[in-house]
Amino acid sequence: MDSPNFDDASDMSIPTMSVNNKPVQIDGEARTLLVHFLRDTLGLTGTHVGCDTSQCGACVVMMDGRAVKSCTVLALQAQGSDITTIEGLISEDLHPVQAAFQQHHALQCGFCTPGMILTALDMIHRNPVLDEEKIRHELEGNLCRCTGYQNIVKAIKSAADQIRSE
Numbered sequence: 001m002d003s004p005n006f007d008d009a010s011d012m013s014i015p016t017m018s019v020n021n022k023p024v025q026i027d028g029e030a031r032t033l034l035v036h037f038l039r040d041t042l043g044l045t046g047t048h049v050g051c052d053t054s055q056c057g058a059c060v061v062m063m064d065g066r067a068v069k070s071c072t073v074l075a076l077q078a079q080g081s082d083i084t085t086i087e088g089l090i091s092e093d094l095h096p097v098q099a100a101f102q103q104h105h106a107l108q109c110g111f112c113t114p115g116m117i118l119t120a121l122d123m124i125h126r127n128p129v130l131d132e133e134k135i136r137h138e139l140e141g142n143l144c145r146c147t148g149y150q151n152i153v154k155a156i157k158s159a160a161d162q163i164r165s166e
């Protein structure tokens with residue numbers, strides 16, 4: 001697998017995007033999907049592939065602040081965008097959404113978790129009020145094969161409350 005290409009992306013003739021606040025040149029075939037570019041070219045394997053057909057939400061990343069299924073976006077369509085993957089949340093401490101997932105035991109095998117966490121972040125940013133019904137509605141595009149939805153909903157509610165109180 002290639003190493004992340006975080007070279008200087010100042011040549012304007014080469015399409016670029018920002019991934020986790022680092023400039024990245026978009027290379028590969030025109031048909032390359034964003035999810036495969038992130039995983040196979042940049043080595044950011046925290047973004048998972050569950051279905052490749054826009055059903056499961058395992059591939060969710062943030063694109064210009066909104067959650068998108070990266071199996072539905074060509075890498076070239078993300079030209080000029082700011083992409084955040086689950087690796088982009090890494091800091092000294094867990095992000096409040098990650099901490100809430102840990103605290104509420106909201107992951108089992110963890111396969112759906114990166115997509116769930118980024119979807120949660122998006123819904124928390126967009127919804128000033130998040131109750132259980134709203135969270136469940138917002139999660140309809142994210143499947144958990146381990147069916148741990150109860151704790152996922154609890155974790156998102158808890159993270160939303162925590163983030164609002166800061």
Ligand code: FES
Nearest residue numbers: 050051052057071
């Ligand atoms: Fe993208 Fe399933 S891999 S929605």
Ligand code: FES
Nearest residue numbers: 108112144145146
């Ligand atoms: Fe296993 Fe969700 S925790 S798929």
